Amino acid sequence: MIKPLIYNTAILLLLLSPLSLSFHIPSSSKNLKTQSQSSDLRSATSDLPTPVHDEVQKANSFLTDDAMERAEAGSKEEKIKLSKDVTQTWTDIHAYAAAIREGKTSWEDISQDDMDYRLKWVGLLHRRKRTPGKFMMRLKVPNGIVTSSQMRFYSKSVSEFDEEIGVVDITTRQNIQLRGVTVEAASRIIEGLHELNQTSFHSALDNVRNVVGSPLAGISDTEVIDTRKLCTEVNDLIIRDASGAFGNPRFANLPRKFNIAISGGDDDFSHCNINDLGFHAVIAEDGSKGFNLDVGGYMSIKRVAESVPLNLWIPENSVVKLCDAVLTVFRDEGERKNRQKSRLMWLVEQYGVEDFTARILKEAGEGGFRERQPHVLRKDYVRQELLGVHPQNSTHSRVGLHIPTGRLTRYSCAALADLADKYSDGEIRLTVDQNVIIPNVDNDDLKQLEIEVDAIENVDFTAGLIEGNVVSCTGAQFCGLALVETKANARRVSKRLEELVEVPKAVRMHWTGCPNSCGQAQCGDIGLMGAPARKEIDGKKVAVPGVNIFVGGKIGESPFLALEPRIKGIPLDGEEIVTVLAELLVSDFGGVMR
Structure with missing residues (x-):
């Protein structure tokens, strides 16, 4: 389904080739520079081999004239995004890392705008206040499905850092965060992720966050729609360019962050009500499968808003088209001055629900869209439990393991990878509750699995109701x-x-x-x-x-x-x-x- 990535090859050549970068190192490396003061560091990247992304448009070129004018008069963050296109960070990170490894500079000589803002476009969030020079690296894990090879790579990635800060967190978006990452290590981690068909690009600041789906997708007999393929397709829409490479300039400069959740059934393990786009699986009156759509949910320091329903039902095969349309409208029309009013809900309220629906349908074009379809909860409905042992069929079970507060160490990551290889064909599923599910376990192996889990620190086979x-x-x-x-x-x-x-x-x-x-x-x-x-x-x-x-x-x-x-x-x-x-x-x- 995913073709080889040209970009990976370009960057690999970059890392292996001799670098003749000339950096000016000031006498006091403790002084953080502004963007204008670090031109030597920025210009060094112009001598690098040209990656495939330089052959396509930059993020700012996708903004309409109106959006560009509003960005120019906008917030500090908007001005930072305009002063240097954020897509350059996708190659800058490799230049910075190589220069630091060669002793030509240090992280303190990178401009603060890059360190604290633009590097978020490669998933690096600087923890300046708590651990200066160290980052949290946020990944993209659509539908929360991780392979044993990826989990083992997380363990390897944090193993070079101090154990107190080199940890791995499962997040409330079925996602993974690596902690303690340095600039010089980041490029190696990015390359390793790309080799495993995973990325950290587009995962922070004004980007679409991890696409959440059902952790029981494909293994629940009560689901309406298997969310795995849809989450991957929406994820690819956001993070891949026309060549298939990681990094998509089309949606790299949004007014604010954006959350998407796709729920496969009544349980709504995705928490659609707090997402900008929440897709609720509903079978239409004629038996077609699709989704009723809610929009605008979010949480912030100034406002918490529950999503509102649109009078709109989307066929399963038009979900990507609808996401494309909403993201385009949000990118072009969203607020860019007051960041407290930049989330999608404010644009919905500005339009009004009916007019907003009409606007996104105009953008999407034909797609088999209908009025919102009636949904009646089945009489025997009981929300499924995710923790514990639950039958999938007559011979296999899914096992939900408790990860206290979602915190994994290098050792528990490696141990989970081993468990997945042994019991579930290398598959691990994350939940928004910060736990994991080992699917497809042969019932004859359950007792042995419990014994092995009990030997892993910070992973519990059973846990109390609190x-x-x-x-x-x-x-x-x-x-x-x-x-x-x-x-x-x-x-x-x-x-x-x-x-x-x-x-x-x-x-x-x-x-x-x-x-x-x-x-x-x-x-x-x-x-x-x-x-x-x-x-x-x-x-x-x-x-x-x-x-x-x-x-x-x-x-x-x-x-x-x-x-x-x-x-x-x-x-x-x-x-x-x-x-x-x-x-x-x-x-x-x-x-x-x-």
Whole structure:
């Protein structure tokens, strides 16, 4: 399905060929330069072999005259994107890495605009505040499906970094993030990913995030549509150019980030309600398979918006065309000055739902689109569980393994790769709950699989109804925006609650370090968001890290966002947070103190 990548060959030649780069190294490498002050570093890339991407248009050339004018008068980020086309980063990263490895420069001599902004177009997010010179590298894993070779490569990639920061995270978008990455290592990792038919391009800032699908695609007898092929096709629309190479200038300069979720059935494991585009699988009245469309969902520090339904049903074979149309309209017409009003929902509201629907249909052209189709939940509907052992057929099962707060080490990555090779033909599936599924396991092998999983640190074959349903953002360990450390606190608190309270069913507890809500606190049965708190110490009230607590978020067929916290300013250290949460588990979730 995917042809060989010309771009990979070009970059490989780049890395193997002698580089005659001339860098000017200032006397003090500690001084970060602006874009205009680092012309020597930028111009060095002009001597590199010409990759295939230089033969196509740049990202800014796809902007309409109106969009270009608004970008020129737009935000700081818009001006950065205009001052040097972001597509250049796809080759700059290799030049920077080679120069650093050869001792000609250091990361501190790269312009701040490149380090903190443009390198996000190759998936590199600088953790300047917590770990200067180190990056989080975000990948693209459509539908959350990973091969054992890819998982083993993640382990290898972070193994050269300090164990405390060289870790791998599963995200709330069925995605992978590699931590501790340096500029000099990044180009090797990118090349390794491309050889494994995977990329980190287009994964941060004003790009389309990982396309989320059903983790049970193709292995559930209740699904309406298998989302795997569609997620891959939409992903390719976004990240591949006309030649098939990674890096697509058409959609490289959007007004803001953009999320797409494709749900294969009633369970909606993709959380369509918080995505810019949410495709809900529905069989039309004539038996055709397709999707009802919701638009505009997102979470941010200023606003949390649940998606709104359009009077539109899209045939299965027109999903890519519809995505193309919406992304084109968003790119050309989205807000580029006020970034707090740059998400798709604001454009939908500017048009009005009916006129926005008409606009995207005009852009898409013919595609068999219809009015929204009626959907009735089947009488025997029960949302499927993802953790644990569940039958696929008479001879095989899927096994959902718990990864506490989604954090993997180099060792657990390698061990999961070995398990997949042995038990599931090399396939691993990620979930938005930050866990993994090993599919297609022979029932005769289940006991042995459990024994081997129990020997892997940070991977659980079974988990409690509280501990097993914890979701957490990165937190203050790495993220400069986070007000509190989330992952360590989430593990500590959930473990303590498991000891204190027995609950009758799973309670989803979402932790997020700040109001940006990467941990999706408003979706959780209980959501905890980093916030200021005060605690009495030695007779005085002092400021300490704390949380605000949201209650009642729902996912699945009837989603609901808890938009306002019920409890504010609870200190994180000590037992007070445990006491408050234990009381909530009893009062709201049928819990009983042990």
